Amino acid sequence: MLRYAEVLLDVANRRLDQSYHYLIPEHLSLKIGMRVLVNLQNRKVQGLVVGLTSDLPEELERTPLKPVLEIIDEHSLVPPDLIELAHWLAKTTLCSMAQSLHTVWPLLKGKMEKRLFLLASPKDSDVQTLRWLNEEAFRGIEVLARTRNNEISRNLFIKRAHISEETVEMLIQQGMIREGYRFISVGVGQRRETKVHRPQEYSERTFALSAEQEAAVSAVMTSLRVGLCETILLHGVTGSGKTEVYRELIAQVLSRGGDAILLVPEISLTAQVARYFQAQFGENVIILHSGLRAKEKIQAWEEILKGTKRIVIGARSAVFAPLANLQLIILDEEHDGAYKQDENPKYHARDVARKRMEQVGGVVLLGSATPSLEAYAAAKAGKIRLLTMSRRIGHSQLPPVEIVDMRKELMQGNRSIFSKVLQQKLRERLELGEQAMLFLNRRGYSTFVVCRECGYVVSCPNCDVTLTYHSQGQSMRCHYCDHQEQPPLTCPKCGSRYIRFFGQGTQRVEEELQVLLPETSILRLDFDTTRNREAHTMILESFRRQKASILVGTQMMAKGLDFPNVTLVGVIAADQTLNMPDFRAKERTFQLLTQVAGRAGRSEKAGEVIIQTYTPGDSAIEKASHHDYEGFFWEEIRYRKGRKYPPFTHIIRVLLLHDKEERVILGANSLGTCLNERMRDPKFGNTDLDILGPAQAVLARLKNQWRWQISVRGIYLEELREFLHQGIRDFFKTSASNGIILNIEVDPLTN
Template identity: 45%
Template sequence: MFAEVLVNLALRRVDKIFHYRVPAGLQGQVETGSRVLVPFGRRKLEGYVVGFGVPPQESGIKEVAALLDKGPLFTPGQLALARWVAAYYLCPLVSALQAMIWPLLQTAGPRRVRGLWPAAGVSGAPQTPKQNAVWQLAQNSPGLTRMELARRAGVSPGLVNSLVARGWLQVEEQMVRRDPVAGTPLRPSPPPVLNVPQAEAVREIAAALDREKEQVFLLHGITGSGKTEVYLRGIAAALERGRQAVALVPEIALTPQMVDVFRGRFGGRVAVLHSGLAAGERYDEYQRIQNGTAPVVLGARSAVFAPLDRPGLVIVDEEHESSYKQEETPRYHARAVALRLARQYGAVAVLGSATPALESYCRTLSGGPYRLLNLPYRIARRPLPPVRVVDLRREYRAGRRGIFSGALQEALAERLSRKEQAILFLNRRGYATFIVCRECGLVLKCPHCDISLTYHANGRLRCHYCNYSVLAPSRCPACTGRQMGFYGTGTQKVEQEVRRLFPAARVLRLDKDTTGRRGSHREILDAFGRGEADILIGTQMVAKGLDMPGVTLVGVVNADTTLHMPDFRASERTFQLLTQVAGRAGRGDRGGEVLVQTYSPAHYAVDAARRHDYGGFFSQEMSIRRALGYPPFSHLCRVLFTGASEEEVEKAAAALAGFAAGGAVQVMGPAPAPLVRVKDRFRWQLVLRADAPQKLREAVTAGLAGYERQLRTVAVAVDLDPQNMM
C-alpha cells in the first residue's frame, strides 16, 4: 500500500507527488486527507495524503513515519478544487490545499472543558436559596469550574462540593463551542413582501436550482434595491432542496451586519468564516460546516473553500470588489473560485452588484454565459439621491482652500440642525499623506519601502506597507531646517476639521486605525446605527453594503484619490466607489443627497456616477478598453520579481522575459514596479497579455522552466488576472 503524499514545501521543483509505503501499524488509519510525517532527504516533513497508487519502481521507497491526525483534513471535493486553483493560478498544489484547510491547521483542536454539569435524571431542585442559585446557574451555564460556579453564584466552594457529593452536579469533560457571535442577540426577521423584480429574480434562481445544473446569474441591482433579500430567498430555496449555500462579502466590516440579517432568517444554521475570528472560533465553525449542522456559510473570500459536500447556491455579493483577489500565494480570485465551485457541483452562482465589473457585465450580453437579473428600482420606490459635484478648482480660485467646500459645510450644518446623520468618505487614512521640507524639498520616506510616510495625529509617521513607525521630526533630517510642511488629507484630519467646525457634533471614524481591536467594526457601526453619532467618517469600509436609514447626506471629500492611480482600472474603481458610497444616502423615508468634491468634475467616471448611469459608464469605458486591448478584451498576467539586490532582480526579470516572449503572448517589460521597493526588497515586473488564460499559463510555465535553470536567488510571484498593478 503506497500513499501519494504532497510534502509541505511550497517550491515549484518539489510540486509533485511522492510515494511512501504505509507501514503495517498504520494500515487502515492512513486515508486520503490524512496529515502525515514523512522522511524527505535528511529531514522529516509534514505532508498530506492525496491518494494511493503504485510508484514507478518500488525499490528505495521510504515509509510514512507517523500519522498526525486521526481523521481526514480535507474532502475529495476540496482536493479537486485545490487542483484547479493550483493549475489555473500556477501555484504549488500544497499552497492551494492549505488555503482550503487553514482553519484546521491553526489550532490544536476542539476546546475541552472539565467542569460541573447538571446531573441527568435528577428530579426537583435543591431546597435552600443558595443551593438553588448554584443549581440554576449550572443549568444556564454548564461547564463552569467549581471556583467559577461558586464565585458567580456568590456562595462558598464547600456548598458547591456538597451538591456534587449529593449527585446534583457531576464532573465531566465536554467539548465547548467557541461561538464567534456569542452574546449577540438573535433577532428573527420575517420575510418581507417582494416587489415584482425581486420575485422574478427569486423564481429564476429557484428554477435553476431545480435543474441541478451549473447556472450563473448576474444580479444587477441599484443600491437599496433589495439584493440581500433575493440572496436570502435563494438560500431558503437551496435548503428546501437539501442543498447547502455559501455567501461571500468583500469586507470584514460588512460581515457583522450581514451576520445579523442571516441569523435572523436562518438562526443557528449559519456558520461565519473570516480572518477576524480567533483560531478556535474558525476551527469550530469549520467543524459545524463539515458535520452538516451549519448548511449556510457566510464570510469573506476564504469562505469559498468551506468543506461543503453538496453546495447548491454560491453567492458573491459586491462581486466587482478587488478585495476578493488574494495578494499572496495562492493568488486566487474568490469570484473565479466560486464559479468553479458551481461548475464542480452543478450549483447556481449569483454575482450581485450595483456596479458590476466590466468583465462580468459583458458576459451577459449577446447570448453570453451569464443570465442577467435586474433590480431597477429601490425598495418602496424610494428615489436615488441627487448627486451634486463640487468643482474644487472654483473653490480654490474663490479663496476657499479648506477640506470642505462651502456647499458641503452648509449641507453638514443643515443635517445637524435637523438631527439627521451624515457619512463623510475619503479613501485615505491618517492625518497628512506626506511631509516635505519647504527649505530643501526632502520628502520623508520609509527607509524600507519606496513610499512617503503618512503622518498620524499621535505625532508618529507610519508606513502603510511595512508598518514602520517613527516620531515626526521637528527639523529636516537633511538640512536641519525647521520648515516641515504637512500636505494631503487623511481621515484623521477630516475628523479634526469636523470637530473644529461643529464642536457639538458626535463623530465616529471607521478605518484601519480605529478597527484594529476585535469587534470594533461592529461596535462603531452599531453605535452609528443606534443614532449615537451624527457623522461617520471613513475609508472604503463605509462605501458599500451598509444600510443606515438615518443617513440623509453623503459627502465625498476628494474623488480624485483613486481616479489618477497608475492602473487601467482607475476610472472603473472611481465610478464604483462613488456610486456605492452615494447609495448609502436616502435609504429612509426622509430621502438624501450626495456631494462629491473633485478637481476633475468633467471626467466621465465622475459624471456617470453623478447621473447614476452604469450603462453610460460601461459603454465609454468599454470603448477605451477595446482601443487599448485591456480586459475584458484580453487577459493579463503579472510576474513580480523581488530580491535584496536590484541588479539581480532586474537580471531575473529580463531572463524570464526572454524565455516567455514569442507566439501569441505580448510581453511588456521588464520594468520597475510602481512601488519599486517594499520591506527592503526591490521589485521589478513583467506584464504578459494574450487573448486566453491558457496561453498566458503556457508562456509563464515555459519561462519559469528556463529561468529556474539560470537564476534562483530572486523570488518570483505569478499573478494571473491581477487586480493590483502597484
C-alpha cells in the same frame, strides 16, 4: 493489491512541488486523503495521499522507491472534492500544491514533532530490574506509562522525567521505548458523517418582495430545480433590496435540503450581515473568516463538518467551507477587490465559487450595483445570465448628485476642505435632526511632509512610499510596513525649518469638521479607529442609534451600510482614486462614488449627494453623478478594447522580490530572457502573447524587499499559464534564481 501511493509533499518549494511515488508497506492500509510520513532527501516530511495504484509510470519502473514510513492520522481525511479543488487552485494560480492545500483545507496546518512511544510494560522483569540498577531509566518508564496513549514529545519527556539524553538513547537501544514522529495539527481534520437534511420550511417572511425581487428569486430557483450549473449576475441599483433576495433564496435552498454560502467583501461586515440572517435562520448560521482566533476557526469548521451549520457567512476564505450539500454561493458586492487574495495562492473567490459549483451542480450569484467590467461584459456576451433590479424598494429614490468644482472654490478664496455648498447642506440637515456621511479614501491627517526649501519628502526607510502624518500621537507612519517616527523639526537633508504638511486624510477632515461644527457629535471609521476587534461594529452601531450626527470614513463606509436617517453624503476628494497609475482607476472611481452616493436617502426621507473634485469634467465622475452604470460601461469597454486590456485579454504578472536591488534586477532580466527564448518554441511563437517588462514595480521597495515585475498578456488563459510555467521552470535552472521570491498573479487587480 495496490502497491504504490502517489504523495503530495507539504513543502513550499517550487522545485519539489510535484507528486512522488512511494511503496506501500504491507502493514499499512492507505486511503486517498490520508496524511502520511515519508522520506525526502534525508529528512522526514508530511505528505498527502492523492492517488493509489498498482502500476508505476514508465520512467519510474526501474527506480528504487522509498516506503511510506507511517500514517500520521488515520481519521484525518481531506475529502476528495477538496483535493480536486486544491489541484485546480494550484494549477490556475501557479502556486505550490502545499500552499493550495493549506488554503483549501486549513486544518492541515501544524508541526512535525519527535515523539517517544512506550514498548515495554513497567511490570516486565527487565523494567523491574532497572528499579535497582538504573533508577533514572526506571523513572523514565514510569513517567511514559502515565502519559496519554503511552507517548510524549521527546523534549517534554526529558524535562518531565528529569532524564538525560544518554539514558533516553539507552532505553531506545534496549527496545523499551521507540522514537518516531507525529504531526501535531492545530485541530482535527476529520469529516464527520453529516446529518441528513430534512426539508424544513424557512420561506415564511415578514416582508413582501417587489416584482423585480420576485423575478430574480424565481430565475435563480428555476436554475437550481432543473440542475443547471450556472453563474448569474444580479445587477441591482443601491437600495434595490439585493439582501432580501439573498435571504429568500437561502430560505428556499434550505427548504429543499441544501446549504449556502454568503460572501461579503470585508470581515468587518460579517457580524452585521450575520445578525440579519440569524433573525430568520437562527442556529443554522455561522460566521467564518480569517480574522477568527485559531480555536474559533477550528470550532466553526467542526460545526460545518458535523452538518449542524448550513449557512456560512464570511469574507473571501469562507468560500472553502466544507458544507455537505452546497447548492448556492452568493458574492455580495462582487466587484470588490477584497475578493482577490493578495498572498499565494492569489485566487479570486468568484473563480473558486464557480469551480465548487461545477463539482456539485449549483448556482453562483454575483450581486452588485456596480458590477466589475469583466462580469458585466460576460453577461452582455451571454457567457453568464444577467438579472436586473433597476428601482429602489419602497418609496425611496436614487439621490440627486451635485458636482462641486473645487478650483472655483479656491479662486473665490475658500481654502477649507469643505466647499461652501457642502457646509450649507451639512447645517441644513443637522437642523432637521438628520445624519450625514463624509467620504475620503485616505486615512491620517496629512498625505505627506515636505521641505519647501529643497523639496525633500519624508519617506519610509523600508518601503518606496512617503510617510503619512497622524496628529493623534504626533507620528508619521508607513501604511504598508507600519514603520513609525516623529515628524522632523528641520529638514534632514538641508536643515531648513520650512517643513510643511500637505494633503488631507480622514483624521484631518474630522478635526476641521469639529472646528466648523463645534456642537456636533462626529465619528470616524477607518483602519486607525477599527484596529480593535469590535471597534468597527461599535462605531456603526453608535451611528445607527444616532449618537453621532456625522460619520467620516474611508471606503469601509461604502459597503453594505443602510442608515435610514442618512440624507446627505459628501465626497471630499473624488480625484484621489482617479489618478492612480492603473488602467482600472476610472472603474474604481465610478464604483466608489456610486456606492458611497447610494448610502443617502435609503428610506422615505429624500437624500442628496455632494461630490467635490478638481476634475469635474471627468467621465467617471459625471456618469457616477447620474447613477449611469450602462453609459460608463460602454465608454470604458471601448477604451479597454482599444488598448488590449481585460476583459479582452488576460494578464499574468510575475513579481520578483529580493532584499538586494542588484540581485532582483539580475533575476528579472534572467526571467525575461527565459521567456523570450520560450517564444521561439513553435507552440508559442505564432500566438498573440506579449511580454511586458522586466520593469521596476510601482512600489519599488516594500518591507525591505526590492521589487521588479514581468507581465505576460494574451487572449487564451490556458496558453498563458502553460507558457509562463515553462518559462519559470527554465528560470529556476539558472543561478540568477537563487534567493529570488516569486509572486505570481493571474489577472491582477492592481499594478
